[in-house]
Amino acid sequence: MKNSRALMMLVVALVAGLAAALSASRWLVQTSTSGVTSVAVATQDISLGEPIEPNMVHTVSWPADSLPAGVFKDAKLLQGRVVRSSVAKGEPLIEAKLAPAGTKGGLSAVIADGNRAITVRVNDVVGVAGFALPGNYVDVIVNTQEPGHTDQSSISKTVLEKILVLAIAQQVSREDTAPKVVNAVTLEVTPQQAEKLDLARSVGTLSLVLRNQIDEKRLSTDGATKDTLLGTVAPAPAPAPVKPTRVRYAEHRAPKRDCIGVISGVTSTQECF
Structure with missing residues (x-):
């Protein structure tokens, strides 16, 4: 009697456990498929x-x-x-x-809407020793003759700031961070910047300056000349020669005097006062 009752309880427990397991499994399936x-x-x-x-x-x-x-x-x-x-x-x-x-x-697929790509020639120094890689930002400096001077005085001036490097030579991948010495760098610029860069490379030599990628500050500089580099003061220009003024002849004539004739015997003279 006791054995049959125990067996019945065991069967009931097994059935209840199986039902609970099936219910939990169904809930897990529903939850996983819905999430x-x-x-x-x-x-x-x-x-x-x-x-x-x-x-x-x-x-x-x-x-x-x-x-x-x-x-x-x-x-x-x-x-x-x-x-x-x-x-x-x-x-x-x-x-x-x-x-x-x-x-x-x-490459055209990665140019931002409204921008352009322009390639400039560089060497191992101008190209920041190969550290200017795709995805980096650079400033562009031009060295040219200082305007208004005839003694071949040169000036170095930053003409473009925070310019994106699209490619170095024919490489556009931004995953490779090893420095590479190349002879050309392609930059992403606006149409106005493209014109400015093209003019800059025609009037002088270009250099790239690598900058921090999160640096957003823009600086306005006067450029560096030989005088500012050495701390010397440029000589003041010689004053223009003064042209002599022409004085009218009337201003140099002797002042007008009163004269009278004097007759003495057979001679006559003139006396002025």
Whole structure:
């Protein structure tokens, strides 16, 4: 009797435990399926300016409450889009890292709307010893003849500030931070800055000055000349020669006097007072 009662209680406990396990499993499945969504991520590293091909992306499950802004849930929507900022493997692709739809691949895809790209020649010194890399910011200095001087006096002046380096030679990747000595640097500028830079390189030599990427301060300088460099004072210009003034002849004539004739015998003279 006791054994049958114990067996019955054991069966009831097993049934209750199985029901609880099934209920918990069902709840977990419902919770997991309602809290995730599909997100397109990169299957490999994608470089800046590279168009996305079908094998470069796939969809994975992602927690719905931690979705980055601008993600794509359908990988097919990304085919042909161009990356304007490098994407790492496993990273979700977002609209902010893509060039506008219809943009072709290459350097032009990473130029900001309204800006232009211009390339300037550099050497191992002018190119900041190879430390000016894509993604860095530089100032541009021109050394030219000082205006208004005929003695070949030169002046160095900062003509452009906080200019983005788009590429060095033919490299646009911003992942490689090793210094590279190249003979050309491509800069992103506005149309007005492009004109100014083109004029600057035609009238003198250019130098690049590497600057902190978060430094937003703009400075207005007078430029450096030989006199300011050595701390000397330029000689004052010689005064212009004074031209002699022509005095009218009338001002130098003797003052007018009164004269009378004097007759003495057979001679006559004139006396003036």
